[in-house]
Amino acid sequence: MPGALHGLTVLDLTSHLSGPYCAMLLADHGADVIKVERPGTGDDARRMPPFVNGEGAPFMIWNRNKRSVAIDLKSPEGKAALLKLVDGADILIENNRPGAMDRLGLGWDVLHARNPRLIQGSISGFGQTGPYAERGGFDLVSQGMSGLMSINGAADGPPHRLPIAISDVAAGMHLAIGLLAAVEARHRTGRGQMVETSLLESALSFLVYEAAHVFATGQRPARLGQAHRGSSPYQAFQTADGWITVGAGQQNFWERLCDILEVPELVADPRFVTNADRVANNDVLVALLQQRLLLQPSQHWLDAMDAAAIPGGPILHCDEVLADPHIIARGMVAETEHPHTGTFRTLGVPVKMSETPGSVRRPPPRLGEHTAEVLGTVDGAGPASAAKNRRA
Structure with a gap:
């Protein structure tokens, strides 16, 4: 059965984690996600260790269910190829610094004029507006500036970075929600819109208890270690053997x-x-x-x-939870075949739907693997003509 987002065409111009994660969420639920990468080098995440037969394992986790095309967006030919794809796209996602797309001649005004139904999603370090808009941002920086590091770690210890890229993942999730909201709005208006979020705001959104503390008391929340700010007992405890x-x-x-x-x-x-x-x-x-x-x-x-x-x-170690019978039963470890690595294991789809379930259908693409397939059909039965058939 097709996924819930079957019929949506998404152009994924992102790299690293936040944007690709957002695009993966849409792909898992049936969207046709075309990953646009730099010729020769591609997404920087392709070079993140560890490697399996030369393929970056982290890249493979959050780029499944996508097709890859290699396009040089700085060349006239590359821009023309992208604009043809834009003609038939529903969503375009990018996570460059604010202004980068404008400098390429591919800013919102250009794309929206070309395809008024296009929805553009953007993730940046600090957002498209405000005093910090021009700054570059990483998960580490946003964890520090959002307050997360100030409340994480031992009560009498230093600020502590969460060892997961929580800002990146949260930004990808928030943008996916915004993009789907924009698709719903387009059913009524017939027009696309710009949707944007930032790593800083996504990290800040987790301060639900801490914001309540500040707003109610005017005081700085203390670092509590394992303790919960509003519930007790509610934490980890040591036993005789663990x-x-x-x-x-x-x-x-x-x-x-x-x-x-x-x-x-x-x-x-x-x-x-x-x-x-x-x-x-x-x-x-x-x-x-x-x-x-x-x-x-x-x-x-x-x-x-x-x-x-x-x-x-x-309290399970990561290898233990990935082998846990409940996790297996819930489909949170999925497999597909990759031409270089053979059987490829990845995380499953966390949202379960009774009628249009998400799935892992494609392995992560090799760089430019689908360039001919996608660009060769842009004037025929491919993404451009999909504009006639996609949802209102």
């Missing part, structure tokens, strides 16, 4: 946890009566609970919490 998570801030969960740990007296302790009390006295509470949890191995506590319907789980 680590588990315990999410028992809700009152009924808290009372059941005290029964399991054989400390029923804590329920009536004035320091821990309500969730707000427990948050205020979290350090003392954690020390008391930790003493009990060290007495038994992880599986003992996980079984007891399961029986009492208390949320919690093991």
